Amino acid sequence: MAGVDKDMLAQFLLRMGDNTLILGHRVSEWCGHSPVLEEDIALANTALDLLGQTQLWLGYAAEVMGDGKTADDLAFLRDAWDFRNLLLVELPNGDFGQTLMRQFLFDAFHSVLLGRLLQSSDQSVREIAEKASKEVAYHVERSADTVVGLGDGTEESHARMQAALDLLWPYVGEMFASDDIDRAMAAAGVAPDPAGLRDEYDALVGKVMAEATLSIPDSSFAHKGGRTGATHTEHLGHLLCHMQWLQRAYPGANW
16 A cells, blocks of 8 residues: 555564464364364364464465465465564463463454454455454454353362463563554554553453453563564474475475
8 A cells, every 4th residue: 555665564464464374273283182072163163263364464465565475375485484473372272271361362462453453544454354353253252251261160270270371471562562563554554553552452351360360460571572573482383394394395286
């Protein structure tokens, strides 16, 4: 779109698409392994929603980049250092409680962000956000209900959910760390500065954690580097080996 730096817009779109791609893959790892059939189906559907959103975000990123690549190229032919996802979404699933805690912490952020993107100055971003926000409204409702049910459940489920929150909370701060790309998108009206989303996020998360009888850690420390590509955990490389191996082994194969 006119007046927007295409490289910065592409980076913003990669951040959106990489978050949903990597988390979608992580959630899909539960397929056939969930504790009950209903949860197996629900997580599989969540993963499909996230991968559908990925197709839209990375498809638009490829269009903006204009070098002939496709969404599939961006998903399967980039190396770990080229990904721009939050560190939170690449972390291993852990137990079921840890997976749902990670899901809620991301869903809460995702729902707040998409709500603002509905007012984007970029028509394509608005259209993607409109579709995704309907799915994410369900995601955040479901993950919040599960966190409350497990947190305010048995002694063991409460302990596991508190341990999951303690483990994952240091990865939350990265969601709100602004840089030049964020400031450029905010100035152009494409997307909000993520730093301005923190109060709404904290209110939503605080309400759910109170109902779940869980204590949010009293720490402002935040792991960072994923969304800028400066640093990723060792887990992303292993994930990409599983996700990309077929396309890497048989380049351009189709069936």
